[in-house]
Amino acid sequence: MKFLKEPTDKGLHIPRAALNLCGFEAGEKVELHTAENALVALKGRMTAMELLRAAQSLQQMAVELHTHLAKVCGPCDGCEGECPFETRDEDEIGLPEYLREEAGIPADAKLCAWVDDEEHTVTISEADYDHDLRDVPEEVLEMFRATGICVGELEERLIVGDTVYGG
Numbered sequence: 472m473k474f475l476k477e478p479t480d481k482g483l484h485i486p487r488a489a490l491n492l493c494g495f496e497a498g499e500k501v502e503l504h505t506a507e508n509a510l511v512a513l514k515g516r517m518t519a520m521e522l523l524r525a526a527q528s529l530q531q532m533a534v535e536l537h538t539h540l541a542k543v544c545g546p547c548d549g550c551e552g553e554c555p556f557e558t559r560d561e562d563e564i565g566l567p568e569y570l571r572e573e574a575g576i577p578a579d580a581k582l583c584a585w586v587d588d589e590e591h592t593v594t595i596s597e598a599d600y601d602h603d604l605r606d607v608p609e610e611v612l613e614m615f616r617a618t619g620i621c622v623g624e625l626e627e628r629l630i631v632g633d634t635v636y637g638g
């Protein structure tokens with residue numbers, strides 16, 4: 472069950488109905504776990520069975536989020552062959568530090584390489600975006616590839632950085 476709430480200056484109000492659905496009783500402690508882009512409220516005291524169910528719920532939520540992203544990307548109709556990051560071996564673009572410094576590229580910058588096979592040159596530059604397939608966990612990438620989801624589309628979404636979840 473999903474409740475859409477907006478945080479205010481005072482915080483986030485959780486409706487009693489939501490707490491009831493989770494099995495949170497009044498006077499019982501609730502643990503708030505902060506995570507990147509997520510806040511998880513766990514029952515403060517749990518039996519083994521309750522813990523297992525909570526863990527299962529979180530796992531299920533992760534599956535639903537990945538499935539949502541997979542639906543946004545859709546099935547691949549053959550762009551996989553042109554995917555610039557097909558294998559993880561190509562992940563690291565090596566650039567000696569002195570060259571990087573001379574070019575004024577920050578140490579933590581994401582690098583891109585452009586190949587000119589006629590001129591036999593490779594141009595290495597700072598990427599003008601924050602994220603691409605290199606930031607995707609390998610197991611998620613594997614799952615997308617195994618189920619025929621368009622990895623090229625996923626990369627496009629990462630580079631553009633537009634909203635893929637919620638309005």
Ligand SMILES: [Zn+2]
Pocket residue numbers: 546547548549550551620621622623624
């Ligand atoms: Zn594709």
